[in-house]
Amino acid sequence: MSVTTERRTDIGPPHYEQFLHPIIKANYGKWKYHEGLKPGVFVHVAESGDSIYTVRAASPRLISTDFVRKLTALADKYSDGYLRFTSRNNVEFLLGNKDNIDPLIKELEEFTLVGGTGRSISNIVHTQGWVHCHSSATDASGLVKVVMDELAEYFTSMKLPHKLRLAVACCLNMCGAVHASDIAILGVHRTPPRIDHKNLPNLCEIPTTVASCPNNAVRPTSIEGRSTVKVDEDKCMYCGNCFTVCPAMPIADALNDGVSIWVGGKISNARTEPMFTKLAVPYIPNNPPRWPEVTDAVKNIVEVYAKNAKPYERMGEWINRIGWPKFFDLTGIEFTKYHLDDFRHAGTTYRRSLQNRY
Amino acid sequence: MSVTTERRTDIGPPHYEQFLHPIIKANYGKWKYHEGLKPGVFVHVAESGDSIYTVRAASPRLISTDFVRKLTALADKYSDGYLRFTSRNNVEFLLGNKDNIDPLIKELEEFTLVGGTGRSISNIVHTQGWVHCHSSATDASGLVKVVMDELAEYFTSMKLPHKLRLAVACCLNMCGAVHASDIAILGVHRTPPRIDHKNLPNLCEIPTTVASCPNNAVRPTSIEGRSTVKVDEDKCMYCGNCFTVCPAMPIADALNDGVSIWVGGKISNARTEPMFTKLAVPYIPNNPPRWPEVTDAVKNIVEVYAKNAKPYERMGEWINRIGWPKFFDLTGIEFTKYHLDDFRHAGTTYRRSLQNRY
Amino acid sequence: MSDDLKTPLLDELEKGPWPSFVKDLKQMASKKPMVKDLLRQLEKSYRDKRGYWKHGGLVGIMGYGGGVIGRYTALPDEFPGVSHFHTLRVNQPSGWFYTSKALNELMDIWDAHGSGLLNVHGSTGDLVFLGTVTDELEPTFRDLTAKDWDLGGSGSDLRTPSCCVGPARCENACYDTLALTYDLTHKYQDELHRPMFNYKYKIKMSGCPNDCTAAIARSDMGIIGIWKDDIQVDQAAFAEYVDSGMDIQGSVVDKCPTGCISVEGKEIKIDNSNCVKCMHCINTLPKALRVGKERGAAVTIGAKAPIVEGALFGSVMIPFMKMDNFEDMHDLIERIWEFWDEHGKNRERIGECVERIGLATFIEGIGLDPVPQMVKQPRDNPYIFYEEYYEEES
Amino acid sequence: MSDDLKTPLLDELEKGPWPSFVKDLKQMASKKPMVKDLLRQLEKSYRDKRGYWKHGGLVGIMGYGGGVIGRYTALPDEFPGVSHFHTLRVNQPSGWFYTSKALNELMDIWDAHGSGLLNVHGSTGDLVFLGTVTDELEPTFRDLTAKDWDLGGSGSDLRTPSCCVGPARCENACYDTLALTYDLTHKYQDELHRPMFNYKYKIKMSGCPNDCTAAIARSDMGIIGIWKDDIQVDQAAFAEYVDSGMDIQGSVVDKCPTGCISVEGKEIKIDNSNCVKCMHCINTLPKALRVGKERGAAVTIGAKAPIVEGALFGSVMIPFMKMDNFEDMHDLIERIWEFWDEHGKNRERIGECVERIGLATFIEGIGLDPVPQMVKQPRDNPYIFYEEYYEEES
C-alpha cells in the first residue's frame, strides 16, 4: 500500500533575487565604483547614478535567534528590511538612505562593533571548537573572542598598512582559512592517539583506518585474537586523521593539546600570488578562559607588522620584503627546528641560493 | 720478502703557486676592479696599480696534445709562459704586457676564436657523447661544434642582453650544467631498456638493479629458472639508471634516441636566485653530422631572446618577465602535454593563482 | 542534575569590546535547557582543557545522505540536555542576501525545533542550525521546506556552493556569481543531498581575482571571474587622483607585479599584454580603472586543507571561459566528476587525485588541451613519458 | 683492417668558424692508430645514430680505486685500435693555472703512453687523458707522479675538488678558493683515491655568489664566498659612472632584488640590512662598489644532477663562516661524512639523503643549530613532530 506524501525535497535554496534591495536589483551588474566613507561604511555608485550604502558590523557567528532578531529589527528600521552576511560572517545592512547610516551605527554599537572594512582586521574566520566538535584541540569561539577583544581597535579603525585577515581552527582539519591567512591560530594535538582496543574492532574498519594515516604509522595487529591496530609513535605527527575515520582512536590530550600560530598567508591575487601561511610559534599550551599567551603573541605580531610594513603590504608581502630572519628578529619569536619543514615537499622550502640576509 | 718500491702515491696535485704569473703572485687577493677592453679581453687592476691582461680563446675541449702545444707556444711567446683554463673550458692567456694582446689574438685567430667574455655566448659545457661514453643518446662534441658554428658571432661579440650559457649532455646523467643553463641540449632515450636475459644473471646484481629504478619499473623475475629482471614498460621513463648499474639492460635505440632542448636556467645569484632549466622542445631526432633541426631551434631561441630581452636579463629572467605563454608564442615552439610536469614535485609547478597572461 | 548555571570561566568571556557569544548564549540558556547544558559542558571543557563530544552517528533526513551532522555528548549523565546536539546545514541563498522577513521565519522554525543557536554562517557557507535532537530533525526539515528552504551538503557529496556578493554590489564582478551559484545548486540537488562521491566536492565562486570567497584556497573547484582584454581607463578620474596628491608611484606603479604601468603627466599607461590581472591597480584606483569588457571566468581545480597530503591551492585548469550561459560549465563539472569517479580513491579529494595522476593525464581525461597558462613553468626534470616512438623497419 | 680513414660525415664537422675537434683528431690520427680507429668508430656512430662503447670494467692503478674510467669498444673486431680506450683523470692544479712548461711535460707523458687526446678539462675539473690501454695505465701513472702529478677521483669517492680563479685574478673573491682547494685535496687524498662512500661527493669552491664554478648546481658541497658587512662604496668612482651617462636607474637600482639601492644626486645609498648579496650592483659598477670587508663563505649541501630523484640545487647549511683557517671546514666535512656514512644508503647522494631524512634531522646530526637563513620560509604544513610533551601527573 503506497502512501501519498506531501514531503518536499530537493527544492534547493530560494532564489536570491527576492532578497535584493530594490536599488541593487535595479543596478545589478552595473556598478561603477565604490568608496569607503568611514570604518564599516561604504557606498557603491552605479552607472545610473544610484547609490547603495553598506554598514558592516561584527557578529560572533555563534549566535542565537535573539541576536538575529536584533539584526532584523534594525534592518526593518533602517535598511528597508534588507541585510546580508559576508564571507567572514560580518553582517551588512544595505541602505538606500544615507541619513540612516549614523542612527543605525548608534544602535549597533550598543551590542556590537562597526568596522572591518578597508585597512582593518575583519572578523576571524573560525570553527566549532569545544562547542560542537569531537576533534578539537582547543576552543574556537573563545579564542576569537579574546583575540578580537585585544584587537578591537583595528576592527573599528583603518590604521593598518593593509587588510589583515585572521583565522582560527581547532584542529588540523582546518575548517576555515588557516592555511591562507595573514595570521592563523591553529589548535594542535601533540601526542599520538590512544587506542581503545575493546571497541575498535566493532567501531572501525581496519583497512580504512590503516589507510587513513599519511605517514604509515597505523598498522594492523591483533590482540587476544581480535583484529585491531597499533600506532608507531615515532611516525605519528598527530594529525588526527585516524581518529576522524575511527572513533576508537581518541587523540585529545588535555595536558598536551594547545595552539600554534602561523603567519603570512593570503588568498587574493593582488600584487602577489596566493601564499600559504607559515609557522611562527610552534606551541602554546591551552590557557582558557582568556589564553593570555596567545593574545600576547598575536598582538605582538600585529603591532610589529603595523609598525614596519609599508602601505598595501599584506603580512606575507612585508615578510618577503624584509626576509624571515628579520621577521623572527623583530618579533622576538624563537626560530626552532620545528620551523624547518620535514613533510612531503620539504626540500622546496630550503634556501637554495646565496641570497640571504644577516 | 718485502720489496722496497719507489712508487709515489697520494701526492695530490702540484701547488698552484708555481703556476701563477708574477704579477698575479704579487697582487694575489688584492685586486681592485676589472674592465672589459673588447670581446675576449679584459684587464684586472690591483690596489698596487699593477695590471694583468687576460685574452680568452675558444677550445673544443676534446683536443690533442698538438693543440695544447700550440697554446703553450703562444703562451711562451706572449704571456711569459702563463696560461689557464676556465670553468667553461676556454683558454686564458695572462699577459703582463698590454702590447702583446693584439699579436696574440692575431695568431689565435688562425685556428680558433677569441671572445666569450661579457654579454656573449661562452663555450658550451659538455660531455663525452659517442666519443667515449656507453650511455649516450647523442654525440656531444659534434653538437657543440655545429651549434657554435651557428652562434660564433655571439662568441666574438658582446651584443646580447646578457651572458648566455649553454650546455650539452648526452644522456639524463647530465654530466655538466644542463639542469641550470640558459639553453641546454640534452640527449634523450625514448624507449625502455632491452634486457639481455642471457648475460644479465652473470653481469648484474638483481637487488641493485631493481633498486636503481626511480619509478619501480624494474622487477625481479625468473626465466627458465635463472634469476633476471623484467621492465614494466608503462612505468619506464627512459632514464637509463638501470643500465648504469646493469650493463645487460642497454637502452640506446638508434631510431628513437635524440635530443631535447631546455631553457631558462641560471646559476649565479645575481638579481634572481639560481633557476633550473625548463623544457622547451621535448624531442628532435638525431640528425648527424650537423643536426640542422637542433641548430635551427637553438638559434631561433637565441635570436628571439636577443631581440626581446632587456639589458642584464638572463634567459630565465626574461621569460619570467614576459611569462611562459609569451615565450612559446614568440619562439613558435609548440606547448604540449610533455611540458606539464608529472614527476615528484609536479604539483609545485602548477599555476596556483589567477595571475596569468593571455 | 541541578538547575543552576555556574560558569565562572566562561563569564570571563563576557568582558571586552567584542560581542560576546557567552552573553548571548546565557540569555538563550534561560529559555532553552539544551543551551544551559551546552554552557555547563563548555565550562567543564574550559576547566579540563578538552572537548567532550563524541563522534557523529548516522542521523539524517529521510532520503538525504547529507545536511545533518550527528553529535552527542560524551557525558550524557552529566549533561543530558546535549545528549543529542545535532546540526542542520541550511543552504543559504546566493551571496548570503536575506530579508528580515525571511530570516525571522527561519528563526521561528529554529526556536520551535532546536537550541535556538546558529552559526551565521558555517565555513562552507551554510546557515548552520546548531543543536537539536534526532526527533526534531524531520519536523525542522518539514517546516524549512514549507518556507522554500532546503538543506546543504555534508559527507562525500557536493558541498553547498557559495559565492561573493558579485554583481549584486561590486563593480569588479566579471560574471554573475549569484546566478551561477543558484544554477549549480539547483541543477545538482541530487549530488548535493546524496553522497555518491569519493569525498567532498566544494565549489566556490568569486567574481574577480580578489577572490572574496577564498575559492583558490578552499574549494575543490574555484570559478573566479577574469577578463581578457584591456583594463578600462577613465583618464579624467585618474587625473583627479593625481591632483589629490596620492602617491601613485609608490601605491600603484611600483606595486604592479609585472611593472606594466607607467604614468606620463596625468595619464596612466598600462601594457595590458603583460598585465596578469592581479587587480591591485583597479583596487587602488576604483574610480579610474575598471576590469576589461571581455569578461568570463578562470576555473581552478583541487584546493583543500592539509589533510592528508598537505594543503593545496587550486590550480588553473581553464584560464578563461565565457560565462554567457552555464552549459559549458555543467559539461565541465560532469566530465570532472566522471573522471574522478573512475580514477579517484576513497577519501581522496580531486586535488590529491590530480597530484597523484598528474595534470597532463587529468586534462587529457576531461578533454582539455594543454596550455602554458596551466603552469608556473614547464617541467624542469627530464623524466618524460614519451608516447610516440618509431618501430624498426625490417 | 684497412688503413684508410674515410669519414665523410665527420668531415662535415671540419667546416665552420668554431675550432674543429675533427680536424684536430684527424691530424692526431696520422700519428696514432688508436685515434684513427676512434674516428672510424665515431663515423659509424654518426651513420648509425648510436654509440658503440661498452660499460667500463674494473681497471685502475694499483692501490687506487678511482681516477681511471675503463672503456672498451663494443666492436673490437672492426675497431681493434679502441678495443681498450680507458680514461685517466689527472687532478688539475687549483684554478686551472699552468705554465707552458708544466703542460708540455704532461703532453709528453700522454704522447708516450696514450692516444694523445684529452679533455681540457672534464666537467668535474680534472685534466682528462682520453684513451689508453690497460697496460699503459701504470707507466702513465709512474711518469705523472714523477713530475708531481696525481690522479683525481671517480666512483664512490671524494671527487676532485675545483675552484674559481678567485683571489688570483678576481676582485670579488671573499676567501682564498685556491688555497682551500689545495688544502682539501691534499688533506683528503685517501678519500679521493679510495672509494669508501655511499656515492660520489663533489666539492666546488666559488669566491663569491656569482658562483663561477656552478657550486650551487654541481657540487654536493658548495663553499661560496660571501661577506657580512656593508658593500664598500667609492662615491667618486660612482659619480664617474653617473657622469658617463650610464642608466643607473635601469641597470642597477631597478635590478636590485630587494630594492635596497637609491641614488641621491651622484651618491649611491645602499640599505645593507636588506641586501641579499646578490652581486648585481657590484658586477655592474665594479669600479665603484666592492664586496664588504667581513668576508667568509656560505656552505651549501646537496646539489646534483637529476638521477634519480630529480636535480637539486645546494641548500644553505651554513650561511656564513670565517675562512681564516680551514680547521672548522675539516671538522664540518668530517661530521658530514660520518653522518652520511651512518644514515645514507648505497648510491644515495648526500642531497638525496637530506631530502629523505629532513634538514632538521641532518643539521642536528652534524651539530648545527637551526637558523632562518637555512630556508626560504618556515614550514607551511602542520605536520610537526613535537618532541617534548607532558606526562600526566598522577
Ligand code: SRM
Ligand atoms: C563583503 C565581501 C564579499 C562577500 O561576498 O562577502 C568582500 C567585499 C569586498 N572586497 Fe573582498 N570581500 C570579502 C572577503 C574577502 C576575502 C576572503 C577572506 O577574507 O576570507 C578576500 C581574500 C583575503 C586574502 O587575500 O587573504 C578579499 C580580498 C579583497 C581584496 C584584495 C586585498 C589585497 O590587496 O590582498 C580587495 C581589494 C582591496 O581591498 O583593495 C577586496 C575588495 C573588496 C571590495 C572593496 C570590493 C568592492 O568593490 O565592493 C568589497 C568591500 C571590501 C571591504 O571590506 O572594504 N577584497 N575579500 C567579503 C567581506 C568579508 C568581511 O566581512 O571582512
Ligand code: SRM
Ligand atoms: C673565468 C671564470 C672563472 C674561472 O675560474 O674559470 C669567470 C670569470 C669571471 N666571471 Fe664568471 N667566470 C666563469 C664562469 C662563470 C659561471 C659558470 C658557468 O658559466 O658555468 C657563472 C655562472 C653562470 C650562470 O649563472 O649560469 C658565472 C657567473 C658570473 C656572473 C653573474 C652573471 C649574471 O648576471 O648572472 C658575473 C658577473 C657579470 O658578468 O656581470 C661573473 C663575472 C666574472 C668576472 C667578471 C669576475 C671578475 O671580476 O674577474 C670574470 C670575467 C668574466 C667574463 O667572462 O667576462 N661571472 N661565471 C669562468 C669563465 C667561464 C668561461 O670561459 O666563460
Ligand code: SRM
Ligand atoms: C561546520 C564546519 C566548521 C564551522 O564551524 O563552520 C566544519 C565542521 C567539520 N568539518 Fe570541516 N567544517 C566546515 C568547513 C570546512 C572547510 C572550509 C570551507 O568549506 O570553505 C574546510 C577547509 C576546506 C576543505 O574542504 O579542504 C574543512 C575541512 C575539513 C576537513 C579536512 C579536509 C581535507 O581534505 O583536508 C575535515 C576532515 C574530513 O573531511 O575528514 C573536516 C571535517 C569536519 C567535521 C565533519 C569533523 C569530522 O572529523 O568529521 C566537522 C564537524 C564539526 C561539527 O561539530 O559540526 N573539515 N571544513 C564547516 C562547515 C559548515 C558549513 O557547511 O557551512
Ligand code: SRM
Ligand atoms: C668525464 C665526465 C664528462 C665529461 O665529459 O667531462 C663524466 C663522465 C661520466 N659520468 Fe658524470 N662525468 C663528469 C662530470 C659530471 C658532472 C659535472 C660535475 O662534476 O660538475 C655531473 C653532474 C653533477 C653531479 O655530480 O650530480 C655528473 C653526473 C653524472 C651522473 C648523475 C649523478 C646523479 O646523481 O644525478 C652519473 C651517473 C652515475 O653516477 O651513475 C654520471 C656517470 C658518468 C659516467 C661514469 C657514466 C656511467 O654511467 O657510469 C661517465 C663516464 C664517461 C666516460 O666515457 O668517460 N655522471 N658527471 C665528467 C668527469 C670529468 C672529470 O673528472 O673532470
Ligand code: SF4
Ligand atoms: S577544525 Fe577540526 S575541531 Fe574544528 S570544527 Fe573542523 S574538524 Fe572540528
Ligand code: SF4
Ligand atoms: S594521528 Fe595522524 S599521523 Fe598519527 S597515527 Fe593517526 S593518522 Fe597517523
Ligand code: SF4
Ligand atoms: S651525460 Fe651521460 S652519456 Fe654523456 S658522458 Fe655523462 S654519463 Fe656519459
Ligand code: SF4
Ligand atoms: S630506464 Fe629508468 S625508468 Fe626505465 S626501467 Fe630503467 S631505471 Fe627504470
Ligand code: SF4
Ligand atoms: S571577488 Fe571580486 S567581484 Fe567578488 S566581491 Fe570580491 S572584489 Fe567583488
Ligand code: SF4
Ligand atoms: S591588474 Fe595588476 S598586473 Fe595588471 S596592470 Fe594592474 S597592477 Fe599591474
Ligand code: SF4
Ligand atoms: S666566483 Fe666570484 S670570486 Fe670567483 S671568479 Fe667568479 S666573480 Fe670572481
Ligand code: SF4
Ligand atoms: S648586492 Fe644585490 S641585493 Fe645587495 S645591494 Fe647590490 S643589487 Fe641589491
